[in-house]
Amino acid sequence: MHLLIIIDDGGWRKLDKFIENFSHSDNPFTSVLIANRGEIACRIIRACRELGLSSVAVYAENDATSLFVEMADSAILLPGEQLAETYLNAEAIIAAAHASGAGAIHPGFGFLSERADFAQAVTSAGLVWVGPSPHAITSMGDKMTARIAMRAAGVPVIPGEEIEETDEQASFLAIQAASEIVGYPLLLKASAGGGGKGMRAVEHPDGLLEAAKGARREAITAFGDGRVYVERLLTGSRHIEIQVLADRHGNTIHLGERECSIQRRHQKVLEESPSSAVDAELREYMGKAAVAAAEAVDYEGAGTVEFLLSQSGEFFFLEMNTRIQVEHPITELVTGTDLVQQQLLIAAGNPISQSIMQRIPSGKTGLRMQGHAIEVRVYAENPATGFLPAIGPLQVFIAPEGPGVRLDTGVRQGDNITPNYDPMIAKLVVHAPDRDSAIRRMRVALHDFVILGCTTNINFLSDLLSHHEFVAGNTPTNFIDLHWAEGWSEELGEKGNLFFSAVSGVAESVGIHRKYRGSSDIGDGLAGGSIERGDPFNPFLSINRRLP
Amino acid sequence: MEYNIRGPDGELRELVVQSKDGIFTCEALSEFEEISFKKGTESQLLIFSSDGKCEKAHCAKVGDTWWIHYAGRVIKTDIIELGSSGEDDAESGLSAPMPGTILEVLVEIGDKVSSGQSLLIMEAMKMEHRITAPFDAIVDEIHFSVGDRCDQGSPLISLNQTQE
Numbered sequence: 028m029h030l031l032i033i034i035d036d037g038g039w040r041k042l043d044k045f046i047e048n049f050s051h052s053d054n055p056f057t058s059v060l061i062a063n064r065g066e067i068a069c070r071i072i073r074a075c076r077e078l079g080l081s082s083v084a085v086y087a088e089n090d091a092t093s094l095f096v097e098m099a100d101s102a103i104l105l106p107g108e109q110l111a112e113t114y115l116n117a118e119a120i121i122a123a124a125h126a127s128g129a130g131a132i133h134p135g136f137g138f139l140s141e142r143a144d145f146a147q148a149v150t151s152a153g154l155v156w157v158g159p160s161p162h163a164i165t166s167m168g169d170k171m172t173a174r175i176a177m178r179a180a181g182v183p184v185i186p187g188e189e190i191e192e193t194d195e196q197a198s199f200l201a202i203q204a205a206s207e208i209v210g211y212p213l214l215l216k217a218s219a220g221g222g223g224k225g226m227r228a229v230e231h232p233d234g235l236l237e238a239a240k241g242a243r244r245e246a247i248t249a250f251g252d253g254r255v256y257v258e259r260l261l262t263g264s265r266h267i268e269i270q271v272l273a274d275r276h277g278n279t280i281h282l283g284e285r286e287c288s289i290q291r292r293h294q295k296v297l298e299e300s301p302s303s304a305v306d307a308e309l310r311e312y313m314g315k316a317a318v319a320a321a322e323a324v325d326y327e328g329a330g331t332v333e334f335l336l337s338q339s340g341e342f343f344f345l346e347m348n349t350r351i352q353v354e355h356p357i358t359e360l361v362t363g364t365d366l367v368q369q370q371l372l373i374a375a376g377n378p379i380s381q382s383i384m385q386r387i388p389s390g391k392t393g394l395r396m397q398g399h400a401i402e403v404r405v406y407a408e409n410p411a412t413g414f415l416p417a418i419g420p421l422q423v424f425i426a427p428e429g430p431g432v433r434l435d436t437g438v439r440q441g442d443n444i445t446p447n448y449d450p451m452i453a454k455l456v457v458h459a460p461d462r463d464s465a466i467r468r469m470r471v472a473l474h475d476f477v478i479l480g481c482t483t484n485i486n487f488l489s490d491l492l493s494h495h496e497f498v499a500g501n502t503p504t505n506f507i508d509l510h511w512a513e514g515w516s517e518e519l520g521e522k523g524n525l526f527f528s529a530v531s532g533v534a535e536s537v538g539i540h541r542k543y544r545g546s547s548d549i550g551d552g553l554a555g556g557s558i559e560r561g562d563p564f565n566p567f568l569s570i571n572r573r574l575p
Numbered sequence: 576m577e578y579n580i581r582g583p584d585g586e587l588r589e590l591v592v593q594s595k596d597g598i599f600t601c602e603a604l605s606e607f608e609e610i611s612f613k614k615g616t617e618s619q620l621l622i623f624s625s626d627g628k629c630e631k632a633h634c635a636k637v638g639d640t641w642w643i644h645y646a647g648r649v650i651k652t653d654i655i656e657l658g659s660s661g662e663d664d665a666e667s668g669l670s671a672p673m674p675g676t677i678l679e680v681l682v683e684i685g686d687k688v689s690s691g692q693s694l695l696i697m698e699a700m701k702m703e704h705r706i707t708a709p710f711d712a713i714v715d716e717i718h719f720s721v722g723d724r725c726d727q728g729s730p731l732i733s734l735n736q737t738q739e
Contacts, residue, residue: 241703244678248698412672415673416673418673418727419637420637422635423618423633423635423642425633446673446674446699474646475647477618478644478649479618479633479643479644479649482649483649485649486648486649517650519584519650524582524583524586525588525603525604525607526604526607527645527650527652528581528583528588528590529592529601529604530612530632530634530643531580531634532576532578532580532590532592533601533612533620534620534636534643535641535654536578536592537612537614537620539620539634540634540636
């Protein structure tokens with residue numbers, strides 16, 4: 028609370044006391060370094076502030092003006108152009124923690140969050156790792172090992188074949204052989220995978236080799252590990268995941284399910300909790316399986332056990348994500364918890380908060396859920412071209428507000444969406460008493476969300492929220508391919524096309540572009556500093572693509 | 576004022592906008608209903624219908640593109656400067672949709688390719704994108720090789736359409 032130095036009156040002192048003081052001498056850390064960027068970095072900074080912890084951001088040069096850097100109590104530049112030199116640079120991040128006096132590292136999701144060697148290095152450096160043990164990350168991080176471990180723990184897994192070969196040619200031969208056992212359609216999955224990268228659905232033997240090559244290459248780029256295994260593709264199934272929390276005092280609980288079936292290119296687009304396909308009985312079964320999975324690896328902190336729920340009601344273990352999930356807010360809303368704060372408290376050695384444990388009905392392992400929450404991921408992408416990523420300036424960015432509406436984002440008006448990082452702009456989350464009212468609340472929120480200057484999927488999301496099959500709760504994982512088999516397009520009609528053309532003519536005539544230029548002057552600050560020269564209207568000129 | 580505007584449907588329309596005492600109208604809209612416009616605060620444009628109702632649109636211009644938010648939809652149009660005709664259609668599937676790196680070239684010069692066939696694979700924003708032939712053709716030129724970086728809109732492959 029550095030403001031105390033300046034405003035040292037009673038009011039601020041009271042506020043300081045009110046904040047449940049984390050910085051008692053018996054707490055192992057008072058400052059947290061966030062080894063991430065964007066939206067999740069902002070989310071973690073907020074949790075730190077509410078717990079009275081100070082936050083340290085690390086950032087690459089092209090993030091110098093990003094919101095999370097501004098929000099953090101302090102920020103340290105990670106020099107270099109490649110991700111390997113910045114957000115994936117374990118050594119530099121640990122050095123930054125030491126330099127800033129941070130006592131703990133929160134990895135967020137993506138980047139180094141599921142790297143056991145990083146978790147180990149953090150602990151070895153005398154810092155607190157906000158996450159599960161390296162052993163738990165290793166067991167669950169490798170999808171093949173996880174399958175084997177889960178089978179041993181009695182958790183059902185998807186029929187499939189593990190492929191141990193690492194040599195390119197040998198692995199293709201093994202995949203070929205496995206495909207004959209598993210049958211078509213099948214799914215190729217990167218063993219080190221996640222986030223839909225290194226994953227390919229194969230409908231027919233003819234497409235196998237090309238798919239295997241693509242999956243392997245994407246896996247090597249994204250994870251540095253090209254191993255790919257084969258699973259049966261369960262069509263018509265739903266993606267249901269269970270949130271778990273575990274502390275080192277013997278408590279492992281679940282916080283109900285999230286349904287994340289609505290996906291495109293194996294990346295989630297919409298998540299909701301509870302699922303319309305899960306009743307109290309199934310929730311308890313899946314919850315128990317998730318708790319068993321977590322206990323099997325002595326899990327600590329927040330984690331997610333993903334399942335596929337078949338049409339017949341059988342469920343199969345998919346994988347366990349040993350980190351906070353993108354879609355964690357919907358669970359927070361229906362369970363009245365703050366998962367990121369729980370992560371920090373648990374990492375400091377505390378048990379799961381009493382306020383949570385007290386709300387578990389006796390004889391159950393999970394928290395009671397209240398109301399219905401939906402999250403949509405607002406991506407910079409063009410749904411009309413098969414969801415190709417888009418880039419551009421956020422010249423106007425007006426977020427919806429209102430009761431039960433939450434926006435988690437790492438950008439603000441005037442920022443620029445670049446090809447340097449993930450194209451997710453924001454997560455829009457609503458909470459309402461039941462599913463129907465949550466759908467209505469989300470429709471209104473999407474209607475009011477104004478993003479101009481960069482193509483987004485908001486128009487598509489509005490159509491999705493109005494689709495009668497979605498409203499009816501019929502949401503298999505192939506929902507988008509099924510209902511937009513020919514792809515999605517904007518249907519305006521002649522009148523609509525003329526209307527929007529006329530409006531732009533009027534806007535030109537009124538001179539809105541001269542009067543109003545967004546929060547930053549377009550001439551010299553379009554990208555908040557990331558455009559150095561050249562045509563100010565062309566955001567692509569000086570951007571270099573950087574990959575690990 | 577007269578404007579040439581390419582609408583969201585790709586159609587080029589000539590539109591005339593009149594203004595009087597800060598009230599703007601567009602002739603082309605009169606055949607549907609009487610609508611008038613007035614500037615609002617910041618990015619807002621106020622839209623009045625003949626029954627006195629007022630709605631709002633948000634507008635922003637980036638380059639020659641107008642971005643309009645109205646009735647919960649965001650729609651783009653392009654203002655075409657008079658005299659600068661023949662703008663290349665960047666929508667052609669053979670130019671790079673994003674800045675990225677060429678991962679694999681699947682064809683050679685002189686190859687006969689059929690519509691929908693994969694020509695090359697590029698990587699952008701950590702995802703792979705497949706560039707496919709929009710029609711049956713013979714590969715005329717390949718402008719990049721594996722490992723090359725390409726900018727958005729760069730032509731990747733030239734095709735000679737085969738006549739049926």
